Amino acid sequence: MTRRGVSTELIHRGEERPPQAESVNVPIYETTTFLFESAEEVRLYQEGRAEKYLYSRYANPTVVVTEQKLAALDAAEAALVFASGMAAASTILLGLPNPGDELLCSSALYGGTFHLINDIVRRFGVAVRFATLEELREPERLIGDRTRVCWVESPINPTLRCVDVRRVAAACRSRGVISVVDNTFASPVNQRPLELGVDLAMQSATKYLNGHSDVTAGVVSGSAVLVKRLDLTRRYLGGVLDPLAAYNLARGLKTLPVRMARHNESALAVARFLEGHAAVGRVYYPGLPSHPDHEIARSQMSGFGGMVCFEVHGGLEGASRVFDRLGLIRRATSLGSVDSLASLPVLTSHWNYSREEMERAGVTPGMVRLSVGLEDTADLVADLDQALAA
Numbered sequence: 385m386t387r388r389g390v391s392t393e394l395i396h397r398g399e400e401r402p403p404q405a406e407s408v409n410v411p412i413y414e415t416t417t418f419l420f421e422s423a424e425e426v427r428l429y430q431e432g433r434a435e436k437y438l439y440s441r442y443a444n445p446t447v448v449v450t451e452q453k454l455a456a457l458d459a460a461e462a463a464l465v466f467a468s469g470m471a472a473a474s475t476i477l478l479g480l481p482n483p484g485d486e487l488l489c490s491s492a493l494y495g496g497t498f499h500l501i502n503d504i505v506r507r508f509g510v511a512v513r514f515a516t517l518e519e520l521r522e523p524e525r526l527i528g529d530r531t532r533v534c535w536v537e538s539p540i541n542p543t544l545r546c547v548d549v550r551r552v553a554a555a556c557r558s559r560g561v562i563s564v565v566d567n568t569f570a571s572p573v574n575q576r577p578l579e580l581g582v583d584l585a586m587q588s589a590t591k592y593l594n595g596h597s598d599v600t601a602g603v604v605s606g607s608a609v610l611v612k613r614l615d616l617t618r619r620y621l622g623g624v625l626d627p628l629a630a631y632n633l634a635r636g637l638k639t640l641p642v643r644m645a646r647h648n649e650s651a652l653a654v655a656r657f658l659e660g661h662a663a664v665g666r667v668y669y670p671g672l673p674s675h676p677d678h679e680i681a682r683s684q685m686s687g688f689g690g691m692v693c694f695e696v697h698g699g700l701e702g703a704s705r706v707f708d709r710l711g712l713i714r715r716a717t718s719l720g721s722v723d724s725l726a727s728l729p730v731l732t733s734h735w736n737y738s739r740e741e742m743e744r745a746g747v748t749p750g751m752v753r754l755s756v757g758l759e760d761t762a763d764l765v766a767d768l769d770q771a772l773a774a
């Protein structure tokens with residue numbers, strides 16, 4: 385059968401209805417539990433011989449439809465949704481390694497994942513090895529006999545530096561290490577980690593996938609075997625997504641490819657404008673030839689996303705002045721929404737980092753991070769222009 389396009393799958397996958405109730409949209413099964421006719425039916429369910437739902441922490445029909453769409457999006461055999469990106473991350477990082485195993489990860493990571501690994505995963509007897517981006521250029525040298533899982537993020541917040549995902553995936557595969565990519569900043573429209581050879585793709589669905597700043601969710605996709613293992617871990621860690629949130633996430637997914645095309649186009653225009661502005665120092669956008677990882681980004685991404693970071697003169701004071709003058713662009717953390725948001729990394733994602741840690745992450749006090757939304761590009765550029773006049 386010819387494979388349908390991702391946009392078609394996101395709209396039609398999982399939308400079949402029983403003939404007596406053919407609603408266009410998937411019903412929201414807002415129930416925690418499901419009815420059984422008899423003890424015999426319960427027994428058949430437990431033996432895996434009856435296709436039934438038992439309890440919404442295990443599975444729920446509305447949630448399953450969202451998972452089917454997400455699996456199609458990543459070209460994966462299966463996907464699981466979670467109550468947040470961090471619930472997805474903790475299910476992977478607590479569910480896969482055993483005590484005595486080593487977790488290899490990039491030293492530049494989303495702060496929540498960094499704390500999860502350092503403050504919680506380590507307590508379960510898992511050794512952790514943090515590798516710099518330079519070290520990750522030769523991933524074969526970082527894998528030891530005890531390495532079980534490798535976790536990287538690409539592009540990385542806020543510098544948008546990229547890891548060569550194909551290379552890391554190949555090194556892991558040759559040594560039997562499970563590779564995971566946090567694909568939140570790219571979105572699967574722009575970068576499909578499983579097609580680059582990675583075992584598991586993880587995302588905060590709070591960002592581009594839902595896209596409207598009104599659902600907190602996470603997703604993991606991969607082979608049916610690995611996803612089944614994580615499904616059991618999710619049952620007991622309990623980070624499941626509510627059916628109403630799953631419905632809203634599925635609704636957001638239907639417009640994801642259209643939204644991403646606009647995010648990509650507008651962010652590139654904003655990055656080019658900033659690069660030509662006298663009050664701006666460095667601009668970080670993987671779609672600009674001046675970005676240190678532009679070639680890696682071009683080799684593994686089909687679009688460069690909506691995140692742009694730039695430096696203004698005068699350190700935090702200068703960045704704060706520009707930030708405070710923004711009008712249309714709103715001052716809020718998070719990303720990937722229809723509305724453009726700005727944040728100052730030293731006051732948010734990198735708050736409380738030591739000078740050395742900031743240097744290692746490539747973060748400077750004069751940085752302003754933008755999540756370029758779907759407003760008219762000319763209005764966004766005009767807002768930045770008037771703010772930079774400060």
Ligand SMILES: Cc1ncc(COP(=O)(O)O)c(C=O)c1O
Pocket residue numbers: 468469470471494496537541566568569587588589590600601602718
């Ligand atoms: C790259 C990345 N990964 C994971 C997360 C965690 O996602 P959530 O906030 O949905 O738990 C975030 C949140 O900002 C993120 O930026």
